């Protein structure tokens with residue numbers, strides 16, 4: 001027999017079904033609450049509110065578990081490549097060799113971006129933040145691919161996905177090249193997906209591109225670790241924008257804007273800037289720990305804490321190890337790494353952080369690797385967006401295929417009651 005939850009209000013009792021996920025997660029289904037009782041629930045920041053049922057990513061913040069489609073993040077980061085993970089997230093199963101080859105070759109066939117897009121890029125000053133540029137370019141892509149996707153056609157859905165998987169890396173690379181004053185590039189069909197992205201980003205016009213396995217492997221891993229994270233701020237944005245039946249590219253562009261903020265994806269840039277500031281200030285980590293704990297001080301220890309993880313972010317564990325390896329393999333000694341390690345050690349032993357269950361998150365060490373790979377700080381969140389792309393696509397696709405209704409929260413109004421208009425001369 002299915003379980004029920006009862007709400008009692010004003011002498012009336014209302015019963016609601018309790019639904020259970022495949023990992024035994026429980027939720028009270030309050031869909032009928034307002035119709036039955038006239039009241040709503042309120043939950044700013046949605047700390048207790050599930051917006052959907054989803055079969056893509058499982059996350060247990062207490063135990064520090066993250067799985068894509070049932071596969072642990074640890075195993076995927078070690079054994080898979082980014083394109084396989086993208087396919088897995090979007091279509092639900094790991095591709096066989098033939099499916100992967102087909103997906104990649106379809107992506108290659110769509111990897112041109114209309115030359116007219118260069119004019120839009122040209123309109124931005126070099127100083128523009130790459131996230132603003134990327135979001136605008138993604139939105140601009142709609143003008144060059146105007147037909148909206150008929151979601152009942154598997155074929156149309158597939159090609160919309162292929163198109164954005166193909167063109168997005170070009171936009172990412174162009175965003176960086178514009179910043180660096182390098183000529184724009186379309187990449188190379190003979191390379192793997194991630195290697196091609198790296199080449200598009202960094203190839204100098206007067207030099208031959210040389211593959212560096214350490215760099216490509218590190219990038220692959222970082223992109224996999226960022227590929228999905230269930231209903232976070234940007235993903236919820238993508239789903240809610242898409243729920244109005246806005247197209248895929250428009251929904252993604254909104255997701256990029258949501259990711260930009262320093263409490264979300266923008267934290268990776270903020271972490272590095274924080275570590276640099278601590279270094280420039282003499283490397284006194286204790287001083288900054290004090291600032292983070294001082295309620296009068298707006299400073300937060302960036303890269304620490306998470307809405308869902310109340311234990312180690314499993315992605316942070318993998319990235320920390322990877323940061324050590326990558327810097328070692330590339331022969332880089334970065335004083336910033338020592339500052340990060342010092343801060344982490346202090347925070348993990350500090351009552352303030354322990355009591356609030358604040359652990360390093362994915363962004364704490366990722367910037368150190370990006371820096372070692374030669375990626376400018378302002379591009380860090382763009383790299384996060386590149387990794388998150390398949391997750392956003394998968395979530396948008398799931399939302400449309402499930403026929404979810406338009407996202408439209410309610411509110412509790414706390415403004416003025418009805419009052420009469422006063423003409424301007426009498427105010």
Ligand code: CMC
Nearest residue numbers: 263264265267292300301302303304305306307356361362
């Ligand atoms: N430094 C100092 N104190 C903190 C921090 C921090 N980084 N994070 C949370 N706290 C404190 C906060 O002040 C509050 O204390 P109190 O209970 O005394 O008022 C308590 O911990 C709970 O914090 P909250 O802001 O209510 O928690 P939240 O779930 O709303 O916010 C968060 C989660 C990630 C926005 C927050 O921890 C934060 O601002 N962290 C720094 C930014 C960051 O690293 N963001 C990246 C998140 S991971 C990447 C991604 O997926 O987006």
